[in-house]
Amino acid sequence: MVDLAPFAVMNVVGLLAFAVAGSLKAADAGLDVFGVAVLGVVTALGGGTTRDILVDRVPASLATTGDMSVALVGVGLAIVLIHMLQGRVRDHPAFLTSDAIGLAAFTATGALVGVEAGVSPFGVVILGTITGVGGGSIADILIGRVPVVLRDDFYATPAVVGGLAFLAAQWVGAPTGIPSGLCAAIVFLVRMAALRYEWRLPRV
Amino acid sequence: MVDLAPFAVMNVVGLLAFAVAGSLKAADAGLDVFGVAVLGVVTALGGGTTRDILVDRVPASLATTGDMSVALVGVGLAIVLIHMLQGRVRDHPAFLTSDAIGLAAFTATGALVGVEAGVSPFGVVILGTITGVGGGSIADILIGRVPVVLRDDFYATPAVVGGLAFLAAQWVGAPTGIPSGLCAAIVFLVRMAALRYEWRLPRV
Amino acid sequence: MVDLAPFAVMNVVGLLAFAVAGSLKAADAGLDVFGVAVLGVVTALGGGTTRDILVDRVPASLATTGDMSVALVGVGLAIVLIHMLQGRVRDHPAFLTSDAIGLAAFTATGALVGVEAGVSPFGVVILGTITGVGGGSIADILIGRVPVVLRDDFYATPAVVGGLAFLAAQWVGAPTGIPSGLCAAIVFLVRMAALRYEWRLPRV
Secondary structure (H helix, E strand, O other): OOOHHHHHHHHHHHHHHHHHHHHHHHOOOOHHHHHHHHHHHHHHHHHHHHHHHHOOOHHHHHHHHHHHHHHHHHHHHHHHHHHHHHOOOOOOOOHHHHHHHHHHHHHHHHHHHHHHHOOHHHHHHHHHHHHHHHHHHHHHHHOOOOOHHHOOHHHHHHHHHHHHHHHHHHHHOOOOOHHHHHHHHHHHHHHHHHHHOOOOOOOO | OOOHHHHHHHHHHHHHHHHHHHHHHHHHHOOOOOHHHHHHHHHHHHHHHHHHHHHOOHHHHOOOOOHHHHHHHHHHHHHHHHHHHHHOOOOOOHHHHHHHHHHHHHHHHHHHHHHHHHHOHHHHHHHHHHHHHHHHHHHHOOOOOOOOOHHHHHHHHHHHHHHHHHHHHHOOOOOOOOHHHHHHHHHHHHHHHHHHHOOOOOOO | OOOHHHHHHHHHHHHHHHHHHHHHHHHHHHOOHHHHHHHHHHHHHHHHHHHHHHHHOHHHHOOOOOHHHHHHHHHHHHHHHHHHHOOOOOOOOHHHHHHHHHHHHHHHHHHHHHHHHHHHHHHHHHHHHHHHHHHHHHHHOOOOOOOOHOOOOOHHHHHHHHHHHHHHHHOOOOOOHHHHHHHHHHHHHHHHHHHHHOOOOOOO
């Protein structure tokens, strides 16, 4: 079994944050309220659904009603926020922060599920990264943008670093909840620092 | 087991209709005959393959030869149609009607499979909707368009309404074939009415 | 079990070739070194991961560390190559040849896995084709291009022909390694001939 408590916390946080981020992205792209709701839900559920397909189980987004309900709450929050924000959303702190929280929380859920599914250490890092970047990438593709994971060096990189931190904490026998909490904290801090200081890798 | 007769009927109708719709979409996008065939097949098989992956089974499109054969018949019909239509296809009734039939029939197959796989009621509606909109969305992404599911409020909405009708019919104990038939009829009628009367939801 | 030796050979060749092809494609699209690495890895792992999901097993890219390691070696080779090539990459023989090698090798892996998974003969050809064209198609979508499989008639066609040759060799009882070797050779030769002689199918 997945260690249930850490997974549940990270899952709810990630669903809410990505539902908000995806909805704001949809509003920025000029979609109407239905498009906002669809893109918010797809962003929230996309990474976890990909994660569950990869480890060969029926996605939680279908098997339960909880994930969809939380995503819809996030969409509701976002619609309020869109009315308050006015104007350009793409680089607004509300978008960038909620997106970073979603990235952090979902990377942790991916690492937790990877360990439980018995994939290789490499696989834990990859599954965490795919889970973290998956929802936003699917949303970007749907609205015809090159996914941020390809445009911004420090979108997948924080997830990889967080996944390694997760493995290290597991390795030293940290108690339940510490590996995933450490992973999420590191992903969030590295992502926000990269945005703040405009970290870039050199061109090839 | 899936209730076989209703599933088989909806599956064949959906495969034919979406193979035609996908082929017409490809011709509209200026693809040559091979691109038309590929996009027709992808549109026909895409939604059902996604559905089967989500409920964790080998897709019927691979396990049997039937689905692919029916899709190729649909492509053949579409090539005849393309020669008869001449000119713009995107808003032609032949395209819009075949697309609505595919949406209706595949939503019903998704709901049937969802019930059989034992997913939640929410999950039945979501799986029906994903199955209905999946093939056309993949086709849109392949030719570089924002999927119609994001551009048109009443593309996913009819599928959601049809999925709810399916659940309601199941709930009251309607005999075999009624829930899926009702679902497909409602999806088709709501979709065609939305096109005819240009239903729109307000912007956020 | 998959016939291990032929699968392992084709898998390593395909991973290296597609990691190079995907990295060159990313450089051509103006991505920086991180984008090059991500697109190289996605191109290398995308087709096989799709293949494994379709036959309902945990992708080798997650379950083992080998595939990712080989893909990263390919990315390293490509970065050296990018510095040597200078300028336009899209139609460079280094790109077209590595892409054709990847297409050939992965089509063979897909056919091998299809036989082992017990899918229909049609399914073997389809799975080979999807595995061959999958990685490049995902990469194209990520950078916002219409996938080559839709733009070029003789991208999926060689894979279909190779898949049929695989089946024929199996049918006559060819010894281990011959069906996959024949398949890969035919895919590669048909693809290169189509590029050299600019084979096209007529418009509809």
